[in-house]
Amino acid sequence: MKYIKLNKNWNADSGNSEPVVSVDQNTVELNFYLNPNLFPHIDEGDKGIIRFNDVHAYKLELITQEEYESGKFRFKNEELPWGKFYELPGSNWRNDFPEDKVVVNESLKSTKLKHFIFFLPTCIFECIAAEYRFQFDYTIAEQLEEKYPKGYLNHYLALFSTHFDQLNSGSYKVYTNLYIQLEGKKEFELLKEEIKKIKANKDVDSYVKIANYSELPNFGRKQLDEMIKVIETYDTGSKYA
Numbered sequence: 001m002k003y004i005k006l007n008k009n010w011n012a013d014s015g016n017s018e019p020v021v022s023v024d025q026n027t028v029e030l031n032f033y034l035n036p037n038l039f040p041h042i043d044e045g046d047k048g049i050i051r052f053n054d055v056h057a058y059k060l061e062l063i064t065q066e067e068y069e070s071g072k073f074r075f076k077n078e079e080l081p082w083g084k085f086y087e088l089p090g091s092n093w094r095n096d097f098p099e100d101k102v103v104v105n106e107s108l109k110s111t112k113l114k115h116f117i118f119f120l121p122t123c124i125f126e127c128i129a130a131e132y133r134f135q136f137d138y139t140i141a142e143q144l145e146e147k148y149p150k151g152y153l154n155h156y157l158a159l160f161s162t163h164f165d166q167l168n169s170g171s172y173k174v175y176t177n178l179y180i181q182l183e184g185k186k187e188f189e190l191l192k193e194e195i196k197k198i199k200a201n202k203d204v205d206s207y208v209k210i211a212n213y214s215e216l217p218n219f220g221r222k223q224l225d226e227m228i229k230v231i232e233t234y235d236t237g238s239k240y241a
Contacts, residue, residue: 001079003086009212009219010048010136011035011084012120019120021060026105028052030118030125031137040220041212047137050085054130055104056113057097062123073124082119085134091115093128136213140206152191153198156231157211167216167223172230185236195228204228
């Protein structure tokens with residue numbers, strides 16, 4: 001069986017809390033607790049949200065890992081390992097998706113739909129949809145927005161994730177040059193001023209969580225400190241800025 005693992009820097013909590021499923025027209029939202037023991041940017045009580053758009057149908061089936069590994073599901077653990085969030089390209093869902101599924105929109109064209117499956121501690125969630133989007137439900141994000149309403153560092157991190165995937169000083173320098181070209185030197189100076197306030201308020205760790213919205217693999221405090229150092233020491237008077 002072909003599968004693509006979709007969760008890079010998060011996973012469901014290993015506890016027994018069940019996810020909450022909500023439906024709004026053609027959208028299905030799955031809300032669940034995140035595992036705080038696997039990644040440093042996730043704390044106890046943090047939640048994740050997967051939003052599926054243009055949904056044809058979904059199914060939430062109560063089943064444990066032990067039951068799955070003993071063969072009490074139509075897929076086998078040897079073909080599809082328990083415990084992650086996957087897309088199943090080439091799935092035969094038109095023929096073998098559970099008959100007791102919840103149909104959201106019968107009229108969607110099947111050629112544009114994908115098969116997603118998510119293994120949680122006490123259940124398996126499957127969804128036939130056109131696309132999905134995962135986001136962290138961090139209460140800290142709202143707090144930072146109140147403290148730093150202009151959101152210069154947040155914007156800087158978001159732009160970085162759309163242009164680069166290498167976490168090193170070379171990438172940070174190249175990107176900072178690009179950032180100044182796109183946003184201007186005045187905006188860059190305001191970014192530096194905001195970082196001074198963030199450091200004075202001891203909020204740098206919180207921005208490690210914000211950076212992980214973009215699912216950059218292995219982005220931790222060390223990488224953020226290195227990125228901030230590049231920003232603070234960058235020479236805007238050089239011919240490259």
